[in-house]
Amino acid sequence: MHTTDQKEILSLAYYDHEDKVLLAVDCIIFGFDQEELKILLVKRGFEPEKGKWSLIGGFLKKEEDLDIAAIRVLHHLTGLHDIYMEQLYTYSKVDRDPADRTLSVSYYALIDIRKHDKELIKKNSAQWFSLKDAPNLIFDHNAMVERAMTRLRRRALSKPIGFELLPEKFTMRQLQKLYEAIMGKKLDKRNFISKFNSFDILIKLDEKDMSSSKKGAYLYKFNEEKYNSKVEEGFNFKI
Amino acid sequence: MHTTDQKEILSLAYYDHEDKVLLAVDCIIFGFDQEELKILLVKRGFEPEKGKWSLIGGFLKKEEDLDIAAIRVLHHLTGLHDIYMEQLYTYSKVDRDPADRTLSVSYYALIDIRKHDKELIKKNSAQWFSLKDAPNLIFDHNAMVERAMTRLRRRALSKPIGFELLPEKFTMRQLQKLYEAIMGKKLDKRNFISKFNSFDILIKLDEKDMSSSKKGAYLYKFNEEKYNSKVEEGFNFKI
DNA sequence: ACAAAAGTGTTCTACCTACACCCATGC
DNA sequence: GCATGGGTGTAGGTAGAACACTTTTGT
CATH class of the missing domain: 1.10.10.10 (Winged helix-like DNA-binding domain superfamily/Winged helix DNA-binding domain)
Incomplete structure (x- = not known):
């Protein structure tokens, strides 16, 4: 493998004129409360769109791959390790985030709703919503939830993932x-x-x-x- | 919407300390020659891994979303418009590209193999390979082809996409x-x-x-x- | 005794699978 | 006239869908 120094040299040589972008990870967290499916949403604590509901997310860091970033985000909000999780789709509309050119890779996760850390959720001003009466979400997060639901439906038919919930x-x-x-x-x-x-x-x-x-x-x-x-x-x- | 100036200000204010990455798009182009499925590969003309076979790809530009970038890459190699195309998966292993931290979003495309522009293909030192005897590919491109094949199989069972080929x-x-x-x-x-x-x-x-x-x-x-x-x-x- | 949820089999239908022969034509 | 690929129907098996009554026990 290459050291960071070597990489910088190679990068300057080969990919020097290409554009770089911010990359976020957003997680659709599903739970099941004996009657209906729920998703865990957070009230955004920072601009833009501060105070609105959104999926939990975070930016990809240099030293992480996307799965690791998603695991970090999920752990940060739920306190759980070993969460069932799958990458879904990458959203890239140029104006999806008004603050900057940001792409987002969505992940969905299945957790046992009784196991999450209630303190952490409170601290992050997060809340469970049943899918029917979930609030409107920022950016393209509504579309992310829909795609997650579609994937979950398909997966549940061909893999025994229901037990995760x-x-x-x-x-x-x-x-x-x-x-x-x-x-x-x-x-x-x-x-x-x-x-x-x-x-x-x-x-x-x-x-x-x-x-x-x-x-x-x-x-x-x-x-x-x-x-x-x-x-x-x-x-x-x-x- | 926001102007570029406003965006830069917002970005500085909100997302200033986040890492940016290079984002590539790689395309698995399928064709069918009356007997078997083929994929279109290019011999890489630049470092790293110059001279080895790879998927056709390109870097995302600031003003594009991913679909547009994939369309551009496909058009550049085949001369075709209106290609059937679907986003597959985003590959993000930290060391997947030795030259720099680069993520890649894979797309698969289905084309009528008789319709591509043979001059362009030659100019890009590209070539059709049957899936069985395709050469080993650079980076994680073999995994991309496998995932594309899996997706194509599933899709072909539930959508009439075969006609694209x-x-x-x-x-x-x-x-x-x-x-x-x-x-x-x-x-x-x-x-x-x-x-x-x-x-x-x-x-x-x-x-x-x-x-x-x-x-x-x-x-x-x-x-x-x-x-x-x-x-x-x-x-x-x-x- | 009754309310409330748990547990348990059978029949009918629709779809999938396996299978074999004649047809039209160019050589 | 024969070799080559094109075209056609049926029967049996399997999996899914519809359907109703008895059991247990706390109140």
Whole structure:
């Protein structure tokens, strides 16, 4: 590899006359509160557009790649490590940010809504909104949220990422409610459960969750090892 | 909107201490030559990695957004306008380009291989390669091609983008060969044709193509208006 | 005893897959 | 007349969709 000095020399030699730009990372953070999908938004504390709602973001630093920058931003707001996260799209309209030529790479993230650090969220004047009544966002952030929603819908059909939004132990009903929220439609509980059982990637526990009924509902865990080994053998998750 | 002067003032005020980076656009250009998928590569004429094969690319200019930059790069190499094109992913590893900190946004493009400007290609020392025997590429360009291929496969199943790779008039056999190339497997011709006919988005012409058989094969055109109006009514293209 | 959520199977339909023969023509 | 690619239909299997009643238990 090259040292910084060498790089500067090479850069001067080869790419000297090219334009440089500011690059931001913006994160769409999804959570699920047993009934609906929510996103975490911050009230902007600086100009431009101070006081308006926006996605949480930050600028890419010289020594980071984009994934690292997104992880930093997510950690800064939620206090969480090991967040499920995926790059979405790069927004580049010349006038998207009135203050300067800034491009933004969007990421979406899935977190267990009960696990975030409430103090940090307060400190950053952030707040959870259900997707239906989220406020209007600055710049092109509304479009980012829409694209994230579309991607999440597609991904959830072909990868078992839903579990990232649930607690470790969950009931079948919670899982179904989650998929209903993601897909935006009611599902038949018998079909849903037998589909999921046919995958054989859940562990049924002896415990029951008594919080939502008198009878109680069995709790399940996602068996990630089993899922991975089934994938090795050609298994294809498909809701 | 703001004038450039205002922008500079705002930028100094708000984003002054952030790092700026070079941003490139790299294009995976797909073509189809009746038998297999090909990509258009250029022999790099400048350092670093001069003389090696790479995707065609260029740096984003201050006054462009990314789509415009990609269109410029594509036009520069092929002479074509109105190319089908989609943004794929942004690559950002700190050391991906040894010369300087450069990020690259990849785009893939689909063109009718017979329509490109052969002079321009020669002038840019570019060449078509079938995917199987394409040379090793510089930086992370191999990964870009792989991601493009994955995306193309998925897209081709749910959107009728295959026609972008074919001449305006084509035979059913050509269409089938194209889908076989994209999906990497043989298809049954009866099933393929009856599936496509059930969509009812092709126009069967009275002309025949006599180049590949004595009997001749009917030529078809994609009926884009009909496709669009069917989509309006809820039709879902799904191979 | 009743309210409220949990749990459980079957039938019908639609789509996908596999499969084989005749046709038209140039040589 | 034969070799070459073009064109066409059907039957069986599989996966998805629709659908209703019994169980448990706290109040």
